[in-house]
Amino acid sequence: MHINPYLFILPRSPDQIVWNYKNHTQYQLDPEYARRLAQLIENPNYFDKNNTIDAQLATAEILTCSKIETPDWGWDELSKIFHIGTRDIPFESPPQSVEDWSRQYLQHCDEVLTTAAPESRRSTTTEHIRLPAAGVLKHDMLASALLRRKTCRSFTDSPLALGDVSTLLYLSLGYLHERDADRDDSIAPGLGARRSSPSGGGLNACEGFVLVQNVAGLAPGLYAYHPAEHSLSPVGPLPDVALGQMLCGQHFINNLPLGLFITARFDRLWWKYPHSRAYRMALVEAGHVSQTFQLVATALGLRTWLTGALADSQVEALLQLQDSAEEPLFFVGCGESDGQAMCREMHDLLREQRQS
Numbered sequence: 229m230h231i232n233p234y235l236f237i238l239p240r241s242p243d244q245i246v247w248n249y250k251n252h253t254q255y256q257l258d259p260e261y262a263r264r265l266a267q268l269i270e271n272p273n274y275f276d277k278n279n280t281i282d283a284q285l286a287t288a289e290i291l292t293c294s295k296i297e298t299p300d301w302g303w304d305e306l307s308k309i310f311h312i313g314t315r316d317i318p319f320e321s322p323p324q325s326v327e328d329w330s331r332q333y334l335q336h337c338d339e340v341l342t343t344a345a346p347e348s349r350r351s352t353t354t355e356h357i358r359l360p361a362a363g364v365l366k367h368d369m370l371a372s373a374l375l376r377r378k379t380c381r382s383f384t385d386s387p388l389a390l391g392d393v394s395t396l397l398y399l400s401l402g403y404l405h406e407r408d409a410d411r412d413d414s415i416a417p418g419l420g421a422r423r424s425s426p427s428g429g430g431l432n433a434c435e436g437f438v439l440v441q442n443v444a445g446l447a448p449g450l451y452a453y454h455p456a457e458h459s460l461s462p463v464g465p466l467p468d469v470a471l472g473q474m475l476c477g478q479h480f481i482n483n484l485p486l487g488l489f490i491t492a493r494f495d496r497l498w499w500k501y502p503h504s505r506a507y508r509m510a511l512v513e514a515g516h517v518s519q520t521f522q523l524v525a526t527a528l529g530l531r532t533w534l535t536g537a538l539a540d541s542q543v544e545a546l547l548q549l550q551d552s553a554e555e556p557l558f559f560v561g562c563g564e565s566d567g568q569a570m571c572r573e574m575h576d577l578l579r580e581q582r583q584s
């Protein structure tokens with residue numbers, strides 16, 4: 229027998245909480261069970277199938293018959309527990325349609341609103357220094373994109389132009405050849421490539437996989453974006469399931485013409501920064517790339533949508549990233565939209581509720 233490697237144990241006197249952070253299961257062990265588990269951790273060969281406690285620990289998959297292999301992880305256990313423990317969050321009944329999603333989301337909001345939102349921690353009693361009216365930016369386009377960027381959940385079926393996709397990818401993720409000559413002597417060889425977004429340690433640990441559903445001149449499917457060459461290489465066909473299914477039932481984006489899965493190469497990060505604090509930097513960097521993507525898309529006259537609610541294992545399979553140190557973190561997409569923050573089905577539901 230083997231001890232499941234995805235466990236952590238929390239003291240809750242007099243008991244112990246054993247948490248399987250991969251399967252999202254928890255067990256509370258009383259001292260007798262905890263003592264027996266300690267013996268089995270010391271030597272799993274003490275396992276006795278006729279011992280009731282042992283049998284129950286095996287049923288709970290705290291002990292397993294075959295050895296579970298774990299992927300290499302370059303940071304400490306804490307970030308590993310966080311990363312794996314927040315993946316593939318089980319969903320009781322994932323929405324199967326936009327109507328389903330609208331109902332569930334509204335119900336969730338109603339539940340949340342039964343308690344008041346945390347108050348602002350900004351003091352209202354201390355004197356405030358009034359700032360002058362916000363000025364006009366020299367680059368009007370930037371100001372306009374900042375003011376117009378909006379999360380939309382209703383897209384038309386119009387295709388995107390390949391030229392716009394190219395601009396979008398180059399300005400969000402491409403290595404900017406305009407900055408080739410702008411190299412500081414202190415930058416280590418091999419780390420000179422620069423993007424429009426800042427990058428932790430200059431590592432450009434974030435990468436992108438492009439989901440093409442409706443782009444004129446580009447076959448639908450998944451593509452890897454190559455930032456140095458500014459090119460795409462096919463990774464695979466579109467998934468059999470609707471896009472919304474992979475994004476936790478958010479079916480209102482099923483007709484989104486273009487999406488970008490932002491991934492992070494953890495191995496690149498832990499190569500330079502062995503402390504798991506660098507894990508946070510991966511998330512922050514993905515946020516930068518996402519915002520840049522949204523601003524460029526908005527400047528191109530498109531509307532954007534974003535989510536971190538990925539069905540992680542499904543997305544990894546789609547991107548062919550299983551068992552690798554490259555992890556999908558975020559999704560951002562764009563297309564032509566009627567500019568509505570909410571999908572039509574949600575508006576219909578709200579109207580129905582008001583009328584009843």
Ligand SMILES: Cc1cc2nc3c(=O)[nH]c(=O)nc-3n(C[C@H](O)[C@H](O)[C@H](O)COP(=O)(O)O)c2cc1C
Pocket residue numbers: 377378379380381478534535536537569
């Ligand atoms: C980290 C992050 C995660 C988000 N996840 C979702 C999501 O799963 N689904 C969604 O429809 N919107 C998502 N949003 C969009 C927010 O709901 C939206 O930004 C917010 O309501 C403010 O609206 P605005 O973007 O139009 O200013 C996310 C935004 C951020 C920054």
